[in-house]
Amino acid sequence: MPRPGRPAGPAPDTSTVVLTAALELLLTEGAAALTPQRLHTATGVSRTTIYRHWPTPHALLCDLIEVAPARTHVPSGDVRRDLHSEVDLLCDRLRDKPVGGFLQALVAAASVDPDTAELRRRYVEDLLAPFHAALAHTAPDEAARTDAAMSIAAPLLVDALLLGRPAHRDRAHRTVDEVLERVPRT
Amino acid sequence: MPRPGRPAGPAPDTSTVVLTAALELLLTEGAAALTPQRLHTATGVSRTTIYRHWPTPHALLCDLIEVAPARTHVPSGDVRRDLHSEVDLLCDRLRDKPVGGFLQALVAAASVDPDTAELRRRYVEDLLAPFHAALAHTAPDEAARTDAAMSIAAPLLVDALLLGRPAHRDRAHRTVDEVLERVPRT
Amino acid sequence: MPRPGRPAGPAPDTSTVVLTAALELLLTEGAAALTPQRLHTATGVSRTTIYRHWPTPHALLCDLIEVAPARTHVPSGDVRRDLHSEVDLLCDRLRDKPVGGFLQALVAAASVDPDTAELRRRYVEDLLAPFHAALAHTAPDEAARTDAAMSIAAPLLVDALLLGRPAHRDRAHRTVDEVLERVPRT
Amino acid sequence: MPRPGRPAGPAPDTSTVVLTAALELLLTEGAAALTPQRLHTATGVSRTTIYRHWPTPHALLCDLIEVAPARTHVPSGDVRRDLHSEVDLLCDRLRDKPVGGFLQALVAAASVDPDTAELRRRYVEDLLAPFHAALAHTAPDEAARTDAAMSIAAPLLVDALLLGRPAHRDRAHRTVDEVLERVPRT
DNA sequence: ATTTAACCGAGACGGTACGTCCCGTCTTTAC
């Protein structure tokens, strides 16, 4: 039963203009720059409008995380090859701003707003998911597979986020091989 | 040639009062709360004085990082036992505020001020150092030892910082054993 | 020749609902509260509709001044008695919100919008009119009658509006008598 | 016992600049224009500073009422002459902005903020005071003197404030004479 | 004991951003 009146929510234009500018800002200047004021000066959309639709930083990040470029999907062949290509993919994504910057921003935002911590968790798990998927049909138990995925991916995240250096790609490839030695292949 | 007049620098009292309050603030409310204003209301030391001695947030963090409780040193016995105890120690430290919170705050601060990124790197490397040390006399080459240390410690950091959950202690212990299987012991 | 379509102007419901709410608002919260926004939240009538029918605050006050309770008319007997009863009536009206508040609000509104000054003038003259009427057949010249009316009524208005105290009824009655001593009766 | 630190309160410069601009604004554009924003654009003094020292409109009016040009004092000779000259003086003051505008502003401000009503009362009583003073040694009782003062002055105030027309000087002079006929002179 | 340089506190001041509120206009939809 449609009520009268203009449909709620931002007009499509407004939404895309603001969100793309937000992503841009986030990646070029970090999470701290992601303020209504900055979005206003960057887009020309009035501060009022921005507050109307995204009253909290969290609301913005929520919308943003869906706009952010989805990871390129890899259908998969055999386990080893899949893992290696996932390693390369993750390294690339961490190097290029879109993922590394986003993650950095999420961590910073989560340190202020506890609600955002949940977003951060989901985002990180999405990054780890491909490794779990690739390992799906290998190890006997769930725990072992999680161990393996973490061993491979965690060092890359630490490189990029905590040590501020490029993800150490070769080491990750070596780790893949070592992991597979211990794991019965299908 | 000592000039006359009162020696420069904050009086010892002022310094300790401010720095302990700063640490407290950092850990309970995050890096964003670490402002002269907040320090003033927390300590009663006047804003003017704080600005005088720590003109930038970075300066404060610099002094702070030296005050922060140094890690308890473990003089080593054999490799396996050392690694296991380092794992336990790191897990404990990440669970307790002083380290986990400090790290979180550093990451957030670094996302605003690039200078602080260096502090963050040093702090993380200090966390990883014990693992390097424990492995010092094992693997043939430097790279292999770094790989090993990262495999063990990185997943713990990712748990604590990015997934917001307690560091997965058992997995780390398993990883220690797996790593040692591959590494020729001395 | 009635044109097709719905007749112009607000539906009777809308009009009365809005105007009564407007009067209520004006008297309880003053002229500054008389905004479309407030009327909307008070009545449920949509902001759009209110803007359509009363584009300016002035338009609202115009309609409102006609809705406002008209003074109770006193068909006269002799001059003295009429004047005394008019004094009592004016004192009562100034004490009760509907007139005292309305006048207060008009003065405030006029200080913002010059157009409203005209409304204010008309309203005040309506308050003074009964005194002129009662004196109609007394004094020789127009000027003397106006003097007399003002001497009686003005102090009451000053009491209520400028000194924020109840109109000084007794004094006004005394003034009536003094005035009549000087004025030849018909 | 002087506490350390800079003396509290606005610097003399700031104070005079703001208050003179405030008076100017009040008289040329009315009470509604007397906002921190307007004062800022008019004086260049920052909005923050203005809020610091005059947090409410009431605070501003308080300071302003003391800056506002004090009435020219008339030492007095005989009663009749004093009253006539006071009438002329009041008419002049009501005609020239400084008093008429100020009063208008006070009435408008008081209709929003009850605290300001007190200021308004004091201001009006200051306007009436000279008439009381002139009559001081005439009538037998206090009440009669108050009656007389109000009969003379109130119509002038009503003219200027409520009817928006120049104060009716001649009528007031006539009233003075009528009043004095009834009052035993010293 | 003076000098002298620095500390320290209180607060003014300009500036920027915040988040809120209301305004007046408009667009979209339903009746």
Place this chain on the structure above:
DNA sequence: GTAAAGACGGGACGTACCGTCTCGGTTAAAT
């Protein structure tokens, strides 16, 4: 055509910090 719902830009509001500054009083060394 009325009415409702709501987007949108604009402006002011009052608040909170920021970083700098100007005052005044205090303290601790070196002479």
